[in-house]
Amino acid sequence: xxxxxxxxxxxxxVRSILAAxxxxxxxxxxxEIGVYAVLVLCGVFSLLITIAIVGVLLTETLNFFxxxxxxxxxxxxxxxxxxxxxSTKSFGIWALISGTMLVTVIAMAIALPLGxxxxxxLSEYAPRKVRAVLKPVLEVLAGVPTVVYGFFALVTITPFxxxxxxxxxxxxxxxGGIAVGILCLPTVCSLAEDALQAVPSSLRDGAYGLGGTRFxxxxxxxxxxxxxxxxxxxxxxxxxxxxxxxxxxxxxxxxPQVTGDPRDEIQTMTGFMVQMAGGDVSNxxxxxxxxxxxxxxxxxxxxxxxxxxxxxxxxxxxxxx
Amino acid sequence: xPESSSQSNSDQRSTPxxxxxxxxxxxxxxFSYLCVATATSSVAVLCWLLYSILSHGLPAxxxxxxxxxxxxxxxxxxxxxxxxxxxxxxxxxxLMTLPIGIATAILLEEFPPKSKLGGWVxxxxxxxxxxxxxVPSVVYGILGLTAFVSMFGLFERDQDSQSSGFELxxxxxxxxxxxxxxxxxxxxxxxxxxxSVVSEGMExxxxxxxxxxxxxxxxxxxVPTEINVITYDDPYPEDPAVLENTLFADAEAGRVSQKSWxxxxxxxxxxVLAGAMTLMLVILPVxxxxSQEALRAVPSSLRAGALGLGATPWQVVRTVTLPAAIPGIMTGxxxxxxxxxxxxxxxxxxAGIVYIRNAPQHLMDDFTVMPxxxxxxxxxxxxxxxxxxxxxxxxxxxxxxxxxxxxxxxRQKMQKPLS
Numbered sequence: 001x002x003x004x005x006x007x008x009x010x011x012x013x014v015r016s017i018l019a020a021x022x023x024x025x026x027x028x029x030x031x032e033i034g035v036y037a038v039l040v041l042c043g044v045f046s047l048l049i050t051i052a053i054v055g056v057l058l059t060e061t062l063n064f065f066x067x068x069x070x071x072x073x074x075x076x077x078x079x080x081x082x083x084x085x086x087s088t089k090s091f092g093i094w095a096l097i098s099g100t101m102l103v104t105v106i107a108m109a110i111a112l113p114l115g116x117x118x119x120x121x122l123s124e125y126a127p128r129k130v131r132a133v134l135k136p137v138l139e140v141l142a143g144v145p146t147v148v149y150g151f152f153a154l155v156t157i158t159p160f161x162x163x164x165x166x167x168x169x170x171x172x173x174x175x176g177g178i179a180v181g182i183l184c185l186p187t188v189c190s191l192a193e194d195a196l197q198a199v200p201s202s203l204r205d206g207a208y209g210l211g212g213t214r215f216x217x218x219x220x221x222x223x224x225x226x227x228x229x230x231x232x233x234x235x236x237x238x239x240x241x242x243x244x245x246x247x248x249x250x251x252x253x254x255x256p257q258v259t260g261d262p263r264d265e266i267q268t269m270t271g272f273m274v275q276m277a278g279g280d281v282s283n284x285x286x287x288x289x290x291x292x293x294x295x296x297x298x299x300x301x302x303x304x305x306x307x308x309x310x311x312x313x314x315x316x317x318x319x320x321x
Numbered sequence: 322x323p324e325s326s327s328q329s330n331s332d333q334r335s336t337p338x339x340x341x342x343x344x345x346x347x348x349x350x351x352f353s354y355l356c357v358a359t360a361t362s363s364v365a366v367l368c369w370l371l372y373s374i375l376s377h378g379l380p381a382x383x384x385x386x387x388x389x390x391x392x393x394x395x396x397x398x399x400x401x402x403x404x405x406x407x408x409x410x411x412x413x414x415x416l417m418t419l420p421i422g423i424a425t426a427i428l429l430e431e432f433p434p435k436s437k438l439g440g441w442v443x444x445x446x447x448x449x450x451x452x453x454x455x456v457p458s459v460v461y462g463i464l465g466l467t468a469f470v471s472m473f474g475l476f477e478r479d480q481d482s483q484s485s486g487f488e489l490x491x492x493x494x495x496x497x498x499x500x501x502x503x504x505x506x507x508x509x510x511x512x513x514x515x516x517s518v519v520s521e522g523m524e525x526x527x528x529x530x531x532x533x534x535x536x537x538x539x540x541x542x543x544v545p546t547e548i549n550v551i552t553y554d555d556p557y558p559e560d561p562a563v564l565e566n567t568l569f570a571d572a573e574a575g576r577v578s579q580k581s582w583x584x585x586x587x588x589x590x591x592x593v594l595a596g597a598m599t600l601m602l603v604i605l606p607v608x609x610x611x612s613q614e615a616l617r618a619v620p621s622s623l624r625a626g627a628l629g630l631g632a633t634p635w636q637v638v639r640t641v642t643l644p645a646a647i648p649g650i651m652t653g654x655x656x657x658x659x660x661x662x663x664x665x666x667x668x669x670x671x672a673g674i675v676y677i678r679n680a681p682q683h684l685m686d687d688f689t690v691m692p693x694x695x696x697x698x699x700x701x702x703x704x705x706x707x708x709x710x711x712x713x714x715x716x717x718x719x720x721x722x723x724x725x726x727x728x729x730x731x732r733q734k735m736q737k738p739l740s
Binding site: 028031032035036038039040042043044045046047049050052053056057060114117118120121122125126130133134137138140141143144145146147148149150151152154155156182185213214215216236239240242243244245246249250270273274277278291292295298299302303305306307309310 | 345346348349352353355356357359360362363364366367369370373374377420421424425427428429432445446448449450451452453454455456457458459460461462463464467468473602605606609633634635636656659660662663664665666669670673674692695696699700707710711714717718721725
């Protein structure tokens with residue numbers, strides 16, 4: 001076996017393996033760096049999106065304010081939004097913000113309590129069989145496209161409201177608000193349920209051990225412990241409702257006005273953008289740039305709500321264990 | 322229950338506590354009823370929604386609705402162009418979003434930052450992604466309008482010019498109608514050239530004809546032809562065969578273009594590609610977040626094992642982590658795609674409301690998608706359009722449902738316990 005020839009053979013083979021290894025190692029190292037560079041580029045792409053959004057909205061909004069027909073005081077201080085009326089153009093964003101707020105308040109009056117109670121039920125009360133039905137139902141509700149909710153609001157909810165009370169306009173804030181509320185309910189529910197589930201079971205057991213009912217344990221122990229997560233869920237849902245577009249474009253009409261009457265026709269910020277995109281407005285008029293100013297306002301509002309929501313969830317989370 | 326204290330106290334102390342307990346039990350009972358009622362109401366809402374759509378839409382559902390273009394008459398209208406628009410846009414969107422999204426997730430989960438600066442950048446990317454997920458989709462539409470449709474106006478030329486900054490795969494023709502009412506096409510070198518004056522001996526083409534003599538409007542089957550230019554002083558030809566090639570010297574031309582399937586232009590215009598890229602912005606955060614969760618669910622013992630065998634970080638990802646996480650990533654991707662299919666607002670901003678009769682032919686072609694067609698019909702006052710809108714919704718929901726079913730199947734079949 002141990003002839004000199006075979007030893008030389010073996011040495012040769014070891015040498016060739018080592019050499020091959022060294023060569024391929026260099027290749028491996030280059031490949032690692034290349035792959036990492038590609039991954040970093042992809043990661044940076046998401047940063048670029050944000051920069052592009054801010055950049056585009058900011059420049060076009062500045063273009064909007066540079067026009068003679070617009071003043072900042074008119075934009076921020078007026079409730080008249082009439083960009084399409086030839087001679088009496090007025091750009092008072094409050095008309096659109098008030099419409100958005102009306103719809104959001106109605107939507108949240110439905111989504112927040114119902115979503116929270118459903119989350120409590122799912123997390124603390126529901127038997128496994130009920131969960132197996134309720135969870136998919138909520139997932140389906142969350143997955144229905146918003147244009148379908150818009151159809152539902154216009155074709156079903158509005159006639160129902162008109163049947164309840166004659167004063168409802170064909171386009172009204174309530175029916176859109178109800179549909180947005182239904183849309184946001186699964187969001188609130190799943191985020192709040194996550195927060196409730198994150199409360200350690202030792203707290204729950206402690207509350208039960210002290211003789212608390214499930215209601216006591218939920219209201220006095222679990223909800224306070226999960227409060228940051230729940231508030232964050234609420235904020236994210238509000239941001240979602242403010243940014244919701246198709247439902248309000250279909251069901252709420254297109255008359256911007258400052259009103260508290262939920263039976264009346266209103267226009268939201270998103271609804272205005274849809275109206276502009278659907279119509280044929282020239283690409284360079286002041287009306288066109290007003291769309292960017294509205295988008296910028298909308299973006300700032302939803303971004304701050306989302307950021308606060310994310311910060312609340314991270315920063316003020318009660319850390320147990 | 323603090324029994325020792327209640328024993329040591331008088332009966333007067335224990336009575337209110339008993340009443341309190343009964344009250345608490347009552348609250349508990351009513352609250353559980355409230356919970357059940359709330360939970361039932363969400364099921365009821367879903368049933369109401371489905372009933373409303375089915376009762377309007379089922380009578381309208383027919384082969385006509387599936388196969389016809391959106392005719393003005395609701396009896397004849399259909400969703401075919403919108404259906405193919407959805408297929409084009411979502412396929413393009415998926416092809417672009419999946420690699421970028423999964424790569425970002427791999428970066429954040431599998432390549433931990435090596436320096437303090439790196440950690441800061443990672444934190445920034447992560448924060449940015451969770452904020453992007455909360456941006457209303459209509460804002461992405463506005464961004465797409467500037468960034469993809471008009472490309473920040475960088476390629477702007479003078480208003481009269483029909484061309485855009487850069488074009489590929491297009492031939493322009495000056496089109497004349499001969500005295501015999503036949504289209505005569507004269508190729509144009511440069512789109513900015515003035516509409517040419519005809520002269521005899523020019524390179525000219527006309528549409529081919531089939532056996533029955535009917536014109537085939539197909540630019541790939543053009544036949545060369547001789548043109549015969551006359552002035553008003555010349556005698557007017559009588560022969561119909563000659564008339565077909567006869568043009569007056571001052572005939573007015575129209576500009577037509579023939580675009581190949583690979584037609585490409587910069588800026589993209591209100592076409593399929595701009596729509597797909599805008600949808601990419603909308604669902605990118607969704608795909609990143611779900612892929613991150615899928616990667617996080619892979620037990621770290623697998624990674625440690627691979628690293629211990631001498632694998633490099635990328636080899637670990639390629640051979641161990643990614644295969645293990647693929648079912649989760651696929652599930653998230655399919656759910657994100659179903660979101661893209663249902664997304665209306667950004668597409669509405671990009672495509673506008675236009676009347677489209679045909680499926681898109683190339684990436685820059687005008688398009689419409691299913692939800693946009695549904696919106697178009699819903700926003701009309703006539704009841705008949707609402708019914709076909711409901712029919713369109715049923716088709717859309719059927720597509721979404723099958724997507725979700727695939728996701729559930731993948732989740733159940735492919736997810737093996739890993740640890």
